[in-house]
Amino acid sequence: MIQFDAVHKRFPNGTTAVHDLSLEMPEGGVTVLVGSSGCGKTTTLRMVNRMVEPTSGTIRVGGKDVTRQDAAELRRSIRYVIQQAGLFPHRTVLDNIATVPLLLGFSRRKARARAAELLETVGLAADAGKRYPHQLSGGQQQRVGVARALAADPPVLLMDEPFGAVDPVVRTQLQDELLRLQKELSKTIVFVTHDVDEAVRLGDQIAIFRTGGHLVQCAPPAELLARPADDFVADFLGAERGLKLLSLRTLADVPQGPAPEAGNWSLVLDAANKPLYWASKDAKDTKAAELPVRPLKDTDSLLSALNESIASPTGLIARVDAEGALTGVTSRDDIHAHAGQAHTEARVAA
């Protein structure tokens, strides 16, 4: 657990970057810091491992006041991942990752073996290890950055806009990878981002700051979206807050029925019962004789389901199991009803 208790940071030029911050970041959870530019997110992050010293107040990691600990030692148990990955350009990827195990006293052979393992952990092919950072894409470099941070097996990871410099598709992949890793490793992660969707996706709790280093609200994503503390938070989360909330709910609880003949349309399956497309039985409708179907699994979100039900010519979504075989269909009305219920529940729980 990381605890901020009445922490204040005023820089020598008179700027107050963080104002009277009291905040708990639970062990093994992801706390995301968001807010407008210059609101003190990075300063907050950097105070955890003493890259910036607070002017007053106390920060404890695992119950220990950070100012009473040796800064170098502290930084070994708290790794820092930044946007451009911060790799050494003249060292191979493997050597970049092995840097930390070497510092920790591993032999060269063991350090490289550990680095090779980590390369695999973050989803990179073994041959990427022989390349130099500039020979990798931005997304791959970012994975190397994460692998290097994990090399010391630190209990705490500080991540400052780590996925800010990659395109949206790669960004989603990196977020998936982080969520997968986090399920296995349960690190205490503090993550700074400008992207509300990223915050909702990754955060166990989200702390929203406003200019002057004021914490406005800290809550789990569903609570924040259902009950923003004030207009600032509501504006920050955006007009589609309701839809964002649906991204947190899965289809698992939504009932499904057998695939009916839906008006002029029927769902065509292959031999393994996998949905292929919607087929029109109307001979005049030749232009739209076949329309694509995007089947969804129980783990898909209510937001994807809503989206798909709007796109579907029948208003029905096809539900499949892990192998992709049809399990049933769900109507747009059922999805709407569940979407409404998700909102009511979130408001009541908040």
Ligand SMILES: Nc1ncnc2c1ncn2[C@@H]1O[C@H](COP(=O)(O)OP(=O)(O)OP(=O)(O)O)[C@@H](O)[C@H]1O
């Ligand atoms: N070393 C410094 N000296 C003086 N002022 C600083 C220093 N570092 C940061 N600041 C100021 O403190 C405030 C908070 O900065 P910080 O970098 O923590 O904000 P941020 O929320 O991370 O911003 P961004 O989203 O733009 O990265 C800003 O007004 C910034 O200009």
